[in-house]
Amino acid sequence: MLLDLDGITVAFGGLIAVGDVTFAMAEGDVLGLVGPNGAGKTTLFNAVSGLVRPTRGQARFLGRDLVAMPIHARARAGIGRTFQVPQPMHELTVRENLMVASRFATGRIDRERIAEILDLLKLGHKADADAATSLALTEQKALEVGKALATNPKLLMLDEVLAGLETAGKRAFMHTLAEVRQRYGLGLLIIEHDIETITRLCPRVVVLNFGRLIAEGSPDHVFNDPEVIRSYTGGEAA
Amino acid sequence: MNNSVKIAVFLALSYVAVPLALGSNTYVIGLIVAALTIAGIAVAWALLGNLGGMVSFGHAAFFGVGAYVSALLTLRGGWPVFPAMLMAGVGAAIASVATMPALRLRGPYFALAILAYAEIFRILATELKPVTGGAAGLLSIPRLPNVLGLDFGSKLGGYFVILTIVVAAMAAYHLIRRSAYGLALKAMHDSEDATRVVGVNSIVLKAWMLMVSAFITGMVGAFNAHYINFLEPDYAFAGQWTMLAIVSAIFGGYRTVSGPLAGALVVYLVDQLAFKPILPQGHQIVLGVLLGAMILFNPGGMMSMLTAKFLRKEASHAA
Amino acid sequence: MIDLVAQSLFSGVLSGAYYALIALGLALVFGTMRVINLAHGELVLLGAYISYTAEEKLGLDPLASLPLALTLVVATAMAVYYLISLIKTDRELNSLILTFGIGVILTNAVLMIWSADIHSTTTPWYHDATILFDTLFAMQAELVFAALGIVLVGAVWWWLEKSWYGRALRAVASNRDAAKLMGVNPQLTEVLSFAVSGLLATVAGVAIYTAKVIQPSLGHHLTVKAFIITVLAGMGSVPGVLLGAVLLGVVESLTVTLASSALQELAGMVLFLVVLLLMPSGLFGRAKRRG
Amino acid sequence: MSKSTLCVSAVALSLMLGLAPADAAELKIGAEIPLSGNLARVGSAMNEGIQVAAEMFNKKNGKHTVKVLVVDDESSPAKAVGAVEKLAADGVIAYTGGYGSNIIGPASEAAEKLGKVYITSGGVASELTKRGLKTFFRINSSEGYARALMGMFSEVGIKSVAVVYSTKEATEEVAKMLQTGLGAKGVKVTMHAFDPATNDFKPIVHKIKLQDRPEAIAMIGYENDYVGILRAAKVLKPDIKTIAGVWSLATSKMAAEFPDLMENVSGTSTLSYPAVFTTPEAKEFAETYQKMFNKAPDYLGIFGYVQSKLLFDAVARAADAGTIDKGGVASELRKTKTESVIGKVSFDEAGDNPEFTHRMGQHQAGKVELVWPLEAATGKMKYPALPW
Secondary structure, X not given: OOEEEEEEEEEEOOEEEEEEEEEEEOOOOEEEEEOOOOOOHHHHHHHHHOOOOOOEEXXXXXXXXXXXXXXXXXXXXXXEEOOOOOOOOOOOEHHHHHHHHHHHHHOOOOHHXXXXXXXXXXXXXXXXXXXXXXXXXXXXXXXXXHHHXXXXXXXXXXXXXXXXXXXXXXXXXHHHHHHHXXXXXXXXXXXXXXXXXXXXXXXXXXXXXXXXXXXXXXXXXXXXXXXXXXXXXXXXXX | XXXXXXXXXXXXXXXXXXXXXXXXXXXXXXXXHHHHHHHHHHHHHHHHHHHOOOOOOOOHHHHHHHHHHHHHHHHOOOOOHHHHHHHHHHHHHHXXXXXXXXXXXXXXXXXXXXXXXXXXXXXXXXXXHHHHOHHHOEEOOOOOOEEOOEEOOOHHHHHHHHHHHHHHXXXXXXXXXXXXXXXXXXXXXXXXXXXXOOOOOHHHHHHHHXXXXXHHHHHHHHHHHHHHOEEOHHHHOOHHHXXXXXXXXXXXXXXXXXXXXXXXXXXXXXXXXXXXXXXXOOOOHHHHHHHHHXXXXXXXXXXXXXXXXXXXXXXXXXX | OHHHHHHHHHXXXXXXXXXHHHXXXXXXXXXXXXXXXXXXXXXXXXXXXXHHHHHXXXXXXXXXXXXXXXXXXXXXXXXXXXXXHOOXXXXXXXXXXXXXXXXXXXXXXXXXXXXXXXXXXXXXXXXXXXXXXXXXXXEHHHHHHHHHHHHHHHHHHHHHHHOHHHHHHHHHHHOHHHHHHOOOOHXXXXXXXXXXXXXXXXXXXXXXXXXXXXXXXXXXXXXXXXXXXXXXXXXXXXXXXXXXXXXXXXXXXXHHHHOOEOOHHHHHHHHHHHHHHHOOOOOOOOOOOEO | OHHHHHHHHHHHHHHHHHHOOOOOOEEEEEEEEOOOOOOHHHHHHHHHHHHHHHHHHHHHOOOXXXXXXXXXXXXXXXXXXXXXXXXXXXXXXXXXXXXXXXXXXXXHHHXXXXXXXXXXXXXXXXXXXXXOOOOEEEOOOHHHHHHHHHHHHHHOOOOEEEEEEEOXXXXXXXXXXXXXXXXXXXXXXXXXXXXXXXXXXXXXXXXXXXXXXXXXXEEEOXXXXXXXXXXXXXXXXXXXXXXXXXXXXXXXXXXXXXXXXXXXXXXXXXXXXXXXXXXXXXXHHHHHHHHHHOOOOOHHHHHHHHHHHHHHHHHHHHHHHOOHHHOHHHHHHHOOEEEEOOEEEEOOXXXXXXXXXXXXXXXXXXXXXXXXXXXXXXXXXXXXXXOO
């Protein structure tokens, strides 16, 4: 198994952000993670990448126990992620952003791969521009993906990388993602709101609501599940 | 002017022109040596502040430890002075390991935790009488030696030694800043989490910066011990060392490599030559004003201000 | 031995109440603005010197000099607040350096105006002994200001917990932007907390002038003590200030009694580091200080 | 503010003098002294004594005149070294001044490197004269303070003493001397070190009261420490017969500032207060001091005066012999054997004054009476007597 979560629970004080979530991904799997706002999707990402420590539960990555592993070690083990709000490294150029990721996650600066990633993500022309100030939103999102790719991951976790883009941009980006996946043979774990996007990208979907896993299966199956529909309408009403 | 020309001019000025012009005036050289001593701490402080993102209020801790290590190695261990000074840097770096639990603390807490360490080291130096001589301190610490006919124990010799330490510290600052480590450290300023998830072990990097900074500060402390030939706890761990270094680094601009040096020279020499005669008592009030004014009105410091002006001028020439 | 330890505990508690007086203003500003005012000790010292001048020149009893000292110290505190409000970026760290500079300015100003001589009140009543249960000894001044310290801690606690201003202050502290949306003017509440901290500094200054001996270099030392106590207390905890201060006072005096007075400062610093490093939210606090 | 005005004029004067062309008949002497920083007060007082010495020397000695160039060392060792070097560049023959053993140490080593005499009264640490310097001289030492205190204690036959001392250098040294000196005489001594930041002395005094039960308390600290200890003692009232200390205690300033605390407390002192001057030299000194600074001299002024006067005399003799450039000042100083305002002065090989013994003064009804040794006494010691 690439990623194996067993009963992961994250509690903040009395609030259960993620409750007893169990699922697994094989290498190369593409899995959608959906659910209304506040369902605990990003918290689950944080638990896998190490930013929060689960209160209970087991997490294994390629057979290795994740729970005690520090954040940077998880990146080195092959877990890459993006942030919902892009976090370009200030004072650094786009290329330097990728260099940092490459150097610290893999132990050396793989310039060829960096050039390739920049090319794939269509950031080549901005490679030496300041990352914080000179990128459009799409480019910032692309840079998020680029940083994660530069760490040479086996699992790439994408947190709403398509949100906020207009339709054409979304199409193009989805195409890019498919290309990336093919090129590097990655597993993808994707948080996304847009059902159409998810349906096109992910053969399998996991649904969270109030921190709990309420459905799992193919998009067609899941989005017709009455509980999922209820959670979405309920979620929107709130 | 490109950078290598600038560096060559700076080296020529500091290693040749200054000694030739002022070498005979031991008073002025003495003032410059004192300013360079501050500059050394200021560079180390700025390296930690800029690269590590940590403000320290206790660099006197590392200064004092370095001074004591070198003084004791030469006085009691019979070590030659220069190797002892290197060991002083190592000793200060080891002392910084004791302060590393503080790395987990946020900005202001870290700053003041280091201050507590400085205070603890001072009291330990006072209480460990058999080793440190206690409050009475150490007198007649060996002076800097004669090597190959060059008398480093003279005023001018001392100038070359401290200048070399400061230049080496600036070079280290520059090289680290340019390296991948420097990039990662810079990246950590804005989002430590985003940097960590790409594989950067932020605590280890910060710990390294603390050790480098402590090493430099310890060397400077050791230099001062052999230059003044005297040590006591209150002097070795005096808050003044931290205070003057902070004022210099902030005034000169601690995000630039040259800022702390320029700041120390300007702050110390102006203080000594201009303000001290006017306000014999309490002239340090001016340092407080400089520090406050810089933080409020030009947080980038003097060097960034000058560079900005220079660039603007060049731009207007071009236009 | 029992007598010794009892007196030591008693002295420690009295010292603690006096430390609380010094620390409360710093803790208040820290709790509400996330600003560590490194010039706080100097404000305390300023209050002490004004009290000295009032006694020396006008023959006022130290307590009677409070209104005058209050006016001047609060005005100075307002000036410090104004300067802090000019900071545009990274207020948490830049204010640290700024107030450090202000502390240097105030220390040297005190030195220039009042010279390096030591002073303390000449009203003998304050130093007369009070003996409790035949075995516990204290100076009257210590009892007066310990009582005042406890009362002021209670008053500030009540003010923060119960009054409308206090609630607004806490709202600003926890989320400045959200508080703005609720119609609270964050600037106004911060000015207020700074003014109250100036008031507390004044009372602490008068206490020091009365019970201890003042000299210009004392300010920095007071700031460090106040910060240690704020850390022991944990951010945002007013009763914690009193408890942290008493803990520090007792640890110091027990160190003197059971070991040596030479180690008293060391004991305080070690206590500070242990709590700082091992208890992420202090002894009584809510917020974390790791990041 | 008069003190800082004085400092300004002293510095201005020294700057002017530094720029003025050298006068051949004039002997330039450097004064390296703290006029700012935490030693500003004591440094200024010593400097006044130095100025008086110059004034008196120039009035009397027809053949030579001295010019004193003053540089502030800001109470900092590094700056003291800088001051010594600057003065050498300005052509001084020798140095007088310095305060604090930690500052005098490096400053006098700098003077030794330059081959010039350095004379002081501001550093009492015995370390200073153990360095084997050839050009270092001082007219007082820790032993003198300890001797005076011990002398007074044995005069009244005290059997047990509790020593309360600050962990600073000079204080610790005097305390250790008391411990060995009194111990040798069979007096029971208990030691209590305190951190200089201590402000509540009740726990220490209480320990003394309940555990040590001595006949006397000896305080080795500074002004603020004395006030703290005495206040604690007044509250706890330990059952002792006398309480005494060293420097900065039996002074007019303490008598004026803390009258209720000081009564019957003794401390080292050169003069009674109000001062009674008996010898012609002392009378002239007091008059000149009064004229120049409009106040009565204190002990720091007297020390500054004596060290400078001895130096000026030696420099003049060396100038007569034409040996100034050949180490003559040091050898002339070593020949000194004189009765001065502070008692006998001579110098041993290390530059120490083995004759130095301080006197003890006791606060009595707002005055300070010299009570020990008997030949210098202006009054009788009150014993047993306490401030409470």
